[in-house]
Amino acid sequence: MSDVHPSAPSAAPARSDVRVRTLSPVRRASDRVQFRRGLTLTLMTLLMPGSAQLVMGNRRVGRIAVRVWLGCLAFGLLLVVLALTSRSTLFIFATNPRILTIGRVLLIAGALAWVLLLLDAWRLGRPLQMGRSHRLWMTGLNAALCFSTAGALFFAAHLVGVQNGLIGTVFAAQTSADPSEGRYNILLLGTDAGDDREGMRPDSLQVASVDAETGRTVLIGLPRNLEDVPFPEGSVMRREFPDGFDCDGCYLNAVNTWALDHRELFGDQPDPGIRATMEAVEEITGLTLSYHVIVDMAGFASLVDAVGGVEIDVPERLAKFGAEDSWRQEYIEPGRQRLDGDEALWFARSRVQNDDFSRMGRQKCLMSAMVAQLEPTTVLMNVQKIAESGKALLTTDIPAKDLNVLADLALKARAQDISSVSLTPPVIDTGNPDYPKVRRIVADGIDTAEGRAPRKHGLERASLPAVSAPESAAAPKDLRKVNQADDVAAAC
Structure with missing residues (x-):
């Protein structure tokens, strides 16, 4: 019988059976x-x-x-x-x-x-x-x-x-325009066409007059309710209105609609409304227009959203809807703040509490802020959104082959003050405008912006009445004064 107990543990395996992998x-x-x-x-x-x-x-x-x-x-x-x-x-x-x-x-x-x-x-x-x-x-x-x-x-x-x-x-247009007297004069039309509107009546009409060498820019604001608008010799509109655009309800912003309603008078002109509006603006200001840009308000709101908003000093509480919508009224509160697209749109168009001329001043402030704040990195990071909003935002006759020159001028303009000239009361009576005086004011505004001495009659500016302030608040900044400012950004 073996001496080994049946429950004894078996012997441990020899260490030679364990393989350890090592590299030499x-x-x-x-x-x-x-x-x-x-x-x-x-x-x-x-x-x-x-x-x-x-x-x-x-x-x-x-x-x-x-x-x-x-x-x-x-x-x-x-x-x-x-x-x-x-x-x-x-x-x-x-x-x-x-x-x-x-x-x-x-x-x-x-x-x-x-x-x-x-x-x-x-x-x-x-x-x-x-x-x-x-x-x-x-x-x-x-x-x-x-x-x-x-x-x-x-x-x-x-x-x-x-x-x-x-x-x-x-930028699908093919025809280029040379600068006139050393300046590119571009008509900017702000429209808010919608299902409840007949035709296209611009809410905003401005001319950006840009020095072709330096980029120094003057914004010339045109009230949309200018009456008796003149037209150049030889034009269709001059033949129809030899004494000015004097029909019932015929203001400057109605020229486009009238021409489109009577397009048979213009032959094969592809866009008689814009052509007639440009001719009227040329006759009013004495400037030769190079191009036009139509800015759709809804597209503008999308652009502001695409770049992350725009920082603006809101001078007073602004209503976001019209007087007829008081039941749902909302407001943009005063103070320096970043506005989104919807708020920026209403900042540019609201006039429930004031008038067209205050709105013109706010529009210039908004344009100046966008020019100053739109950084290349912002554009790069949001290029898809900007492109999508741009297609909805802009209609223009600027050809792609001229974009290199205008883009360079835009960069130069960012580094300089933007001046403003507006044809507003009391300097200009919109119901009975003195158009020779208008042309003198425009010429003097450009001379002043370029550092040239104004002509002997001087630059005529509006002397605006003070805005009455509520008893509990300081007087808000009167943005109507922006319409005649040598430096829009400072006046805003």
Whole structure:
């Protein structure tokens, strides 16, 4: 009988049966060298695509890739030089539809090629010969670089496509206009066309007169209720109204509707309403208009929302609806604040508590604030929303081929004061306007903005009565004075 008890534990296995996997010092050193080589090839491809292939791969592919990359660097340097010396030439690349289309295709092709080169650099690094941890690091890094580089280029291609679509939709006109007496004079029409409105009667009529060299801008506000509007010799409207636009209810903002209702008088003119309105404004101001821009109020609200609102000093409590909507009345409270699109729209159009001339002043303040606050980074981060609102916002006869010049002038205008001239009472009686006097005021306003001495009769400005303040509050700022300000931003 055995002396071993049946319940005794079995003997422990010998230590020689436990296998411990270790790498020899030589193998560990080789793995580190392999990892550094793979990392170097990947970073070389990131900094100069094709360089890894020149060193270890297909040299023909490497040479092509490096040459393309050097060409891209040279083009980027050219853009930097143009930004410093000739921004209008730089804007050609940003506004020419053909160049934008080619650029979009090249960006997409570049994204795909760069990803392929990064994957090839990963292959050349022989990741399967690395240790497990190094292989995971290399694969993760390469995947992250593929995603980030391709993502950046695809996003850039998207921006170019959006820009091209906006230009093709809004700036489809073909006819260019030269500056008149050194200025671009652009008619800005603010409209609020809707199902409850017949035709298009502008709520806001302004001329932006921009110096073609410096960008110095004068905003000329035209009351929509100007009567007896004159028309130039030889025009259809002059033939119909030789003594001015003197029919019942015929104000300046009704010229467009009248012309559209009688379009048979204008032959093959594609847009007789706008043409007649531009002729009237030219005769009123003595300026030759270069272009017109129709700004839809609903589209404007979308634009303000797209850029994150606009900061405005609201001088007084403003009603958001008309007097007939008092049952649902809401208000914009006074004080400096950031307005969203709906609030900015009502800031520009409200006149329940005041008059058209206060509204004209608020519109100028809003335009000045938008010009000052619209930063390039804001535009870049919201380009899709801005493009969508822009298509709904703008109708214009500005051709795409002139955008480079006007965009450069817009940047110059941001750095300068914007002056204002408005044809408002008591300087101008809108019911019985003195149009020769109007033209003198416009000419003097431009002379003053340009630093030239006004003509001997001087610049005539409105002397407005003080606004009575409630007993419990200080007098609000009278924004009617903005209509005659040499510096709109300061007056606001």
